[in-house]
Amino acid sequence: MAEPIALIGEAIRPLPSAPRRSANSVPVMRLFHHHIYEYSRGVRALILMTINRRELAVALGKLETLGIQHFVQEVSPFKANLFFGRPAFVAVARSFVTRPLNALTAEEDFMLGTLLGYDQEQQCRRFLSRSGRGMPEELPVAAE
Secondary structure: OOOOEEEEOOEEEEOOOOOOOOOOHHHHHHHHHHHHHHHHOOOOOEEEEEEEHHHHHHHHHHHHHHOOEEEEEEOOOOEEEEEEEOHHHHHHHHHHOOOOHHHOOHHHHHHHHHHOOOOHHHHHHHHHHHHOOOOHHHOOOOOO
C-alpha cells in the first residue's frame, strides 16, 4: 500500500499524519481482525495476543468501538499481552493473570489454556508435566 503524499511546491513528501508501519504490523493487525471475526461468530471466547505498543493502541481503539471486553498485561516497555473476548472469560483471566505468564502456577496455566480454547488433552499433559503429578509420556495419545 502506497504512503499518502502531499505536494508542497515542487517537492513530494509523506503527509505528517500518515502512520508509519513496521513490516510486521500488517500481518499482526490482519490476525487481530481475524480473531475479532472468530469471536463475533462464537468460534473463540477468549483471545490472547502479544503485540507492540503501536498495534496495541489501534487494537484497543477497535475493541472499545466494538464494546468487546479486554485487559492489557504489560510484558516489556515495547510489548503487551492483550486479552479480549466474552466478559466472563476476560474477568476470570484477569483475576489470576497478575504476573508474567511463565510465572503462573500449573493450575493457573491449565485454566488459561482451557479458557483460550487450546487442545484439552495437550493442556492435561502440560498440567501433569508442570505440576509433577504424572508422567505424560506414559499416557497414550487419544489418536494412538
